[in-house]
Amino acid sequence: MTASAVACTVKSPVALQIGDVQSDTSRPGVYVIDVTFPQGQVVKIRDVSFKNYYTGFLTVRLQMKGSACQEGSVKWVTCLRNHRLMPNPHTEEGSQDYFSVYGHQMLVEPDNVTAVRLILRQPSSSWLNFTLEEIKIHQCVNDDSEREVPVWFSELTPVDQVPDLQGLPDPQAVASSIQQMWALTEVMQTSQTAVPIGRFDVDGCYDVNLLSYT
Amino acid sequence: MAEKRRSGVSMAEPKIAKADSEEEFLSQLGVAALLRGSLLKLVEARPEDPIGFLADHFANLASGSEAADCGDAEPSRTVQDRLSQALWNLNLAHHSQRSAFNNNVRVAYELLMTGGQHLCPGGGVRGRIYTELLRSLCTEAGLSSSTSAPLLRRIQCQDHEAVPFELFRQGVLICTVFADYVRKSQSLYLAVCGGSEVPAQRALCQAALGALRDALDTTQCADTARYLEASAKIAPCTLAQAMVSAQSSYEAQAGASMDPEEFEKEAVALFTARIQPVS
Numbered sequence: 001m002t003a004s005a006v007a008c009t010v011k012s013p014v015a016l017q018i019g020d021v022q023s024d025t026s027r028p029g030v031y032v033i034d035v036t037f038p039q040g041q042v043v044k045i046r047d048v049s050f051k052n053y054y055t056g057f058l059t060v061r062l063q064m065k066g067s068a069c070q071e072g073s074v075k076w077v078t079c080l081r082n083h084r085l086m087p088n089p090h091t092e093e094g095s096q097d098y099f100s101v102y103g104h105q106m107l108v109e110p111d112n113v114t115a116v117r118l119i120l121r122q123p124s125s126s127w128l129n130f131t132l133e134e135i136k137i138h139q140c141v142n143d144d145s146e147r148e149v150p151v152w153f154s155e156l157t158p159v160d161q162v163p164d165l166q167g168l169p170d171p172q173a174v175a176s177s178i179q180q181m182w183a184l185t186e187v188m189q190t191s192q193t194a195v196p197i198g199r200f201d202v203d204g205c206y207d208v209n210l211l212s213y214t
Numbered sequence: 215m216a217e218k219r220r221s222g223v224s225m226a227e228p229k230i231a232k233a234d235s236e237e238e239f240l241s242q243l244g245v246a247a248l249l250r251g252s253l254l255k256l257v258e259a260r261p262e263d264p265i266g267f268l269a270d271h272f273a274n275l276a277s278g279s280e281a282a283d284c285g286d287a288e289p290s291r292t293v294q295d296r297l298s299q300a301l302w303n304l305n306l307a308h309h310s311q312r313s314a315f316n317n318n319v320r321v322a323y324e325l326l327m328t329g330g331q332h333l334c335p336g337g338g339v340r341g342r343i344y345t346e347l348l349r350s351l352c353t354e355a356g357l358s359s360s361t362s363a364p365l366l367r368r369i370q371c372q373d374h375e376a377v378p379f380e381l382f383r384q385g386v387l388i389c390t391v392f393a394d395y396v397r398k399s400q401s402l403y404l405a406v407c408g409g410s411e412v413p414a415q416r417a418l419c420q421a422a423l424g425a426l427r428d429a430l431d432t433t434q435c436a437d438t439a440r441y442l443e444a445s446a447k448i449a450p451c452t453l454a455q456a457m458v459s460a461q462s463s464y465e466a467q468a469g470a471s472m473d474p475e476e477f478e479k480e481a482v483a484l485f486t487a488r489i490q491p492v493s
Contacts (some may be wrong), residue, residue: 168461169408171454174422177402178448182429184395185485187309191387192490195380197371 005136006043009036013120013131029123031055035116035135045110046140048118049100054130056089056122057082060101062108063115074114079106082121089124103140248275258314259306274299293343300325301350309390319383322347338378341371348389355393361482365392368491381492388489399481403474416470419477421460425453427484 015028060080066073086094261267300322307314352362429444
């Protein structure tokens with residue numbers, strides 16, 4: 001199954017903090033990143049991949065389109081709760097690693113997803129800033145049609161069973177000669193230029209206007 | 215002691231003077247360049263008979279300088295000389311040694327163009343000389359005139375036409391490749407015979423030629439795919455299968471055989487069908 005990154009819009013992180021954003025001097029500890037799909041596209045997610053930047057914990061919520069009879073019903077479901085990205089939030093380990101969160105790791109099967117919300121938490125005050133970068137969402141693509149394999153492809157490896165060669169010429173010798181003849185013909189064909197000798201060119205003396213005067 | 219020293223110095227001087235005059239003498243003649251050129255040609259051509267090769271090389275140089283000295287000699291004789299010299303140059307390198315071969319073609323072209331400029335206003339080798347050269351190439355390579363006739367019909371030029379360099383090079387390359395091709399087809403016939411004196415079975419010959427035709431007719435797609443596909447068609451196992459099925463066919467049971475001339479003619483037809491005629 002091939003996965004392809006779905007085009008999505010990643011909104012800039014929104015800080016959640018108590019108090020006024022401008023006046024409060026303390027740095028926020030929670031960011032929320034929303035990822036939406038264009039034109040209300042519904043996606044079956046295979047995995048969400050991203051590059052960490054000093055985020056300690058990640059919670060993922062999915063907005064799922066209700067498959068029930070109620071049309072247009074969407075609900076938010078938590079599929080990953082407090083997933084630890086950094087073993088020790090105060091230290092560097094895992095701070096700039098690449099992560100992938102797969103569908104089977106999630107609490108809910110990520111079918112019919114219309115939006116993804118990533119909630120980032122960093123309890124440590126050591127870091128000035130934290131976020132997730134290069135967020136990509138890959139969807140499952142079912143490749144039903146096999147790519148067309150040419151007929152000769154299966155003939156590239158020699159057949160195991162050797163046919164009965166009684167009284168027949170040696171195929172190696174015959175093949176070798178034929179291959180060299182083929183190569184020589186190819187050399188001739190590739191060296192052909194389109195340079196004309198101008199045999200059928202006339203230098204303008206058969207111009208229609210002039211002909212009418214002769 | 216002073217006398218001895220003086221005599222020593224005076225003895226040394228004549229020796230130095232003599233050596234100078236020898237060096238001067240050699241450099242005046244330009245022998246260094248001459249020898250260097252001949253050695254380079256020798257290394258490029260690697261002939262079986264190096265002395266004969268060097269003799270030919272110096273003879274060509276001599277006739278070239280003679281022609282320059284005596285101005286315009288009889289045109290026909292000089293043309294014949296130039297033709298044989300051009301042929302000699304072209305036989306120096308095999309067509310697979312691409313850069314050496316191209317150099318030799320350029321030299322031959324220059325040779326055949328000189329003196330013909332007043333005859334050929336378009337610039338280039340005269341058609342008659344070009345056709346003559348191609349015919350000589352084929353006969354020198356050991357091909358009979360009947361074998362090379364269909365090839366020459368396609369690539370020869372009219373007497374009055376002016377052959378540009380690209381066309382000249384292409385024609386010469388085709389002739390040399392054709393000579394190799396005919397030799398290979400003869401060895402293919404021997405291989406199909408299986409080394410026996412009896413002429414090869416018609417069905418087997420047809421199978422071999424059919425495989426070659428298939429490989430050459432591979433559709434024009436990307437180069438690598440085309441080569442892979444063609445090579446799969448002429449792999450030993452594929453050919454073994456083809457020959458086994460050919461042998462069990464009706465023609466083989468009828469005992470028909472193909473003689474070498476017919477085989478060669480069919481192989482040549484395969485080759486010449488793919489040559490673009492000159493226009």
